[in-house]
Amino acid sequence: MSDSNITKNALAASMKKMMRRRPFEKISVSDICMDCGINRKSFYYHFRDKYDLVNWIFFVGFLGEMDLTRYQNGWDWVRDICEYFYREKEFYRAALKIEGQNSFRDYLVETIEPIIRFFVRDMLPSDEDDGFYLTFLCDAFLTALVRWLSGGYDQEMDADGFLRRIRQLMGSMSEFADETDQRNSE
Numbered sequence: 001m002s003d004s005n006i007t008k009n010a011l012a013a014s015m016k017k018m019m020r021r022r023p024f025e026k027i028s029v030s031d032i033c034m035d036c037g038i039n040r041k042s043f044y045y046h047f048r049d050k051y052d053l054v055n056w057i058f059f060v061g062f063l064g065e066m067d068l069t070r071y072q073n074g075w076d077w078v079r080d081i082c083e084y085f086y087r088e089k090e091f092y093r094a095a096l097k098i099e100g101q102n103s104f105r106d107y108l109v110e111t112i113e114p115i116i117r118f119f120v121r122d123m124l125p126s127d128e129d130d131g132f133y134l135t136f137l138c139d140a141f142l143t144a145l146v147r148w149l150s151g152g153y154d155q156e157m158d159a160d161g162f163l164r165r166i167r168q169l170m171g172s173m174s175e176f177a178d179e180t181d182q183r184n185s186e
Contacts, residue, residue, distance in 0.1 A: 011053055015032055025098075032050065
């Protein structure tokens with residue numbers, strides 16, 4: 001591993017450890033550097049700010065390892081991202097609470113939107129509202145993901161349980177829409 005990656009990983013490990021103990025807004029770059037024994041100059045050589053570090057953690061941890069060609073469909077990708085978030089839920093619970101101009105939530109939407117677009121392009125109705133459908137799907141997925149990771153549902157569930165419920169809901173909604181269309185056409 002190169003010195004650059006060793007430094008970045010040390011900063012990332014420090015950030016993850018600190019975010020388990022206190023809110024993101026209470027963590028300074030100096031705190032991160034002191035915790036892992038790296039000077040501020042080295043931090044700023046690798047990252048613009050602490051927001052950039054959090055985004056890098058996600059990029060390297062999930063997106064950097066992702067190979068879209070290995071997925072047969074969008075569900076396989078959704079399963080992988082949910083399993084990843086579940087394994088790292090303590091960190092991402094804190095990361096998803098970050099608010100402001102450079103929030104992790106904004107970065108997450110920015111990075112997953114093209115991936116969702118790739119997987120759902122053939123399922124979307126082909127009309128001028130493609131942006132609406134894509135935004136709706138991203139918002140629905142992100143909101144459900146945040147609520148799930150935050151423990152906002154009645155019961156604790158793992159990635160498989162979360163995905164099973166989403167699939168059940170989508171299947172039920174599709175059946176309901178088909179039944180309604182059929183009744184309306186009679």
